[in-house]
Amino acid sequence: MRYGSLQLKNNLVAAPLAGISNRAYRVLCKRYGAGLTYVEMLKVESFLHHNRKMMTLKYYREDERPVGIQFAGNNPQWLAEACKMAEDEGYDTVDLNMGCPVPKIGKCGAGSALMAYPEKAGKCFDAMVNAVKIPVTVKIRAGVNENCLNFIEIGRMAQEAGMVAITIHPRTRAQSFKGVADHSRTGELKAAVDIPVIASGDVKEPEDAVKILRETGCDGVMLGRGVWGRPWLFREIDELRRYGRVITPTPDATERLGVLRDHFALLLEGFDARHACQVVRRYATWYVRDIPGSAQYRARMTQVESREEFHEVLDEITDHYESIVGVPEHEIIGRRAPALAVTF
Ligand SMILES: Cc1cc2nc3c(=O)[nH]c(=O)nc-3n(C[C@H](O)[C@H](O)[C@H](O)COP(=O)(O)O)c2cc1C
Structure with a gap:
């Protein structure tokens, strides 16, 4: 899978996970076959501040490449500055978080709260894309709630702005993590845009990934909770797709x-x-x-x-x-x- 100028070795992405996707976690995901990993989501203003906690959160090593960074924010200028800094610090790609439902992020108008403000989101997209040469992507939800399912509108805006891929976690902001991820929406998004679409949500078994890829036509899958304590899920998906079954026995x-x-x-x-x-x-x-x-x-x-x-x-x-x-x-x-x- 390609993210603009960035060629990934496969289409299996390890999700950015606040409080989880530190270097140790990423190295294990990579060892078992993840094509791309992300450092934990960072609030853009904290990243620009460069405080001590931030130094720990954003720490990565050369041998992890390719590695992405993800920002939560809604201020185009700050996001542009942060992208520039991230590029200077060597990250391979940068993502805008429009999926996080937690109040701490939502009350700043960032994360999935930004889904309610497409115009503002569009300004953020433009600012980020224009600030750097590295590929810029966005991770979205299906919408704010069942009455505001604007993932196609936002997806098209991202493409228009020059973003190189879109990840969709097809639950609404109102759903948070309840119910199921409705991947028919992933398929709808894929049909509506030309850039790669990555599906996130409820991949717990290798078969789930294969089914989502087949049924939605999406370009890649992002693995979150399914990998916890089971980083070999990346390998199992890869084997299932290559050989029609999982070859390597599940670790005892x-x-x-x-x-x-x-x-x-x-x-x-x-x-x-x-x-x-x-x-x-x-x-x-x-x-x-x-x-x-x-x-x-x-x-x-x-x-x-x-x-x-x-x-x-x-x-x-x-x-x-x-x-x-x-x-x-x-x-x-x-x-x-x-x-x-x-x-x-
Ligand atoms: C504890 C936790 C932390 C998360 N942190 C982030 C994050 O920092 N950035 C992000 O885009 N999504 C984050 N997510 C959402 C996941 O990336 C993913 O989209 C979601 O969990 C659905 O996928 P899954 O069913 O494979 O876990 C988080 C989810 C959980 C459970």
């Missing part, structure tokens, strides 16, 4: 725990140990949720305070898993809490 618990260890090690490259522990608490349970009897370890993982403690809990889960491999499910129930057993 031992391999998943290995990926979690890697995830933590990557976090330690960018954060001090305390911060890395705070962040890994968010991710850790995703990787072990399917291991029978892991509830007690999951609970502990959400409280780890140090690198040693993290590895201790992981070692215990590994031992637990190795002790139950091949044991029927009903027998595992009785083994769930060895710590409690010693009290008898």
Whole structure:
């Protein structure tokens, strides 16, 4: 897939995810086949301020390329300045967020709130595109609510302004994350514009991606929550499309725990140990949720305070898993809490 001058190795994009898509997350997505990743959404004024938190959020390394940045804002001049800075800082592409439904962003008239103001959005598009040479894209919702489904109008404006691709998360702002993403709207957008359209929403299994690509004719898919604790979803989609089935076996618990260890090690490259522990608490349970009897370890993982403690809990889960491999499910129930057993 091409984003203007930027040739991507495939059409699988890792979604920008506030609070999630830090470098560690992106590296894992890329390792398993993402063609493009994004740093977390940044409020344009915070980016221009360059404060310390921003330095952490926007941190990326050369070996991640191609890497995109995404801004939330509604001030054309600020957005243009931010695009210029992003270009100077080496990002490969820049996206405008018109999808975020959270009040903190909406009350500034940014994110999905901007869907209600097409004229203002158009000025932002023009300012961003005219400010830089790197490809500029936009991520939109289906509209403000069911009475204002203006994704085609906004999509055409983006194309007119010179944006090189549009990602659509086809829920409305009013829906937030409720209901389902209606990808018939992705198909309608694809039919209405000539630039690439990327579908975002509810890709949980490889089959979901293949179905959306086939039924909507869209150019690519963006993966969000489906990848949490399962970065190999990129590989599975790729294999399903190439060979008609997923070839590589889904990682078993031992391999998943290995990926979690890697995830933590990557976090330690960018954060001090305390911060890395705070962040890994968010991710850790995703990787072990399917291991029978892991509830007690999951609970502990959400409280780890140090690198040693993290590895201790992981070692215990590994031992637990190795002790139950091949044991029927009903027998595992009785083994769930060895710590409690010693009290008898
Ligand atoms: C925790 C969380 C954070 C998100 N942050 C962003 C963001 O920073 N920028 C953005 O464009 N979309 C963001 N989204 C929306 C996702 O990119 C995606 O469009 C949406 O979750 C639907 O796709 P999914 O079903 O694959 O998750 C976020 C979603 C979640 C759940």
